[in-house]
Amino acid sequence: MDFRELMTVRRAVRDYQDREVPMALIREIIKDGCEAPSGGNMQPWSFIVVTNRDAIKRLSDESKKNILMAIEKNPEFSFTKYKPILEMPEFNVFYNAPCVVYITGHKDIRSLASDCALAASYFMLSAADRSLGTCWIDLGSVIRDKEVRAEIGLSDDHVIGATLALGYPTAVPARPPRNEPVILKVVS
Template sequence: MDLIQGIMERRSIRQFLDKEVPNEDLEEIIRIASWAPSGANQQMWKFIIVKNKNILDQMSRLVADKIDRLAEETGYSELVRMKAYSTFFNKAPATIAVFMEPYKNKAEEVLRAAGYSEERLQRLRGNAGIQSIGAVIQNILLAAHAKGYGTCWMCAPIIAAPEIEKILEVEEPWQLKALIPIGKPASIPKAPSRKPLTEILKIIE
């Protein structure tokens, strides 16, 4: 598949056919994705792919329960509307859980020791760990698309990150950063529009 065509034609897929994704395809997608750039080539990612339906249902329920609990706690009942975009990953034949370990960097250590808050520090350092995770996730989506699979980059389920980490037996310092359901698309949505170049680009000559 042409790279540019692949980038432009990939869509977020939220409905999947009930068709298994072979492990060889999943392994190949992760192998390709791992060629993403990362800060100091630290490759601060790891992946757990869940195909077990009971575990996927359990994870999805944890997310729904957490949203309910937060809606009650905050009195903001609108939160419950998030559920539709947060829980559907259990309907896919497989879901890739993406984990990150902290980016290790001497300059950041020194700033931390000097009392810089994490927010102030990352303002000066650019969140290299998270940027690297974004790169590997986009590679997963594109590699999967090239192999005829649909995916959806999901951050909403992170609301239940501690609970999901527990059932997947993932320990500190690793943290869940995204879930990516993957499978053959049951339907392909229309492309949401993009901002015009005039709004997002300025060239200074």
């Protein structure tokens, strides 16, 4: 697959086959994620891989609970539009993917958000190149409970920079339309 085709094939996948992703393959995709550029080449990312279905459900429930609490406190919160779906007990924010990968790093790294997003991009493209589906899941990224954080090895000084569902897609969705690029000005 050439790069142009790969960019089209990579889609946010929200329906996964009931099929595990081998850990060796997950490691290879993570390795590709680490080819991403990072500020000062600090490579501040570390990865948490969750393949235990019960743990994934706990993470989904924990994040849903925290987002719903935040919506309750501030109805202007941008996630408010997701309230009806978040209130559905059977809704799993990870769409029942067999694997969830958190890209995390130390909270004090200045470029952490950009670095993790870049690693996530490389990860998603690498997965697509291997016929795997991914979806960045902000709705699964609000993990506060001490026990849940301990279970996934997320220490107090680490924050989640990117949350990715990973698995074999049931189908690759159509490409959602893109806006024309806005080039504000060409200064030549």
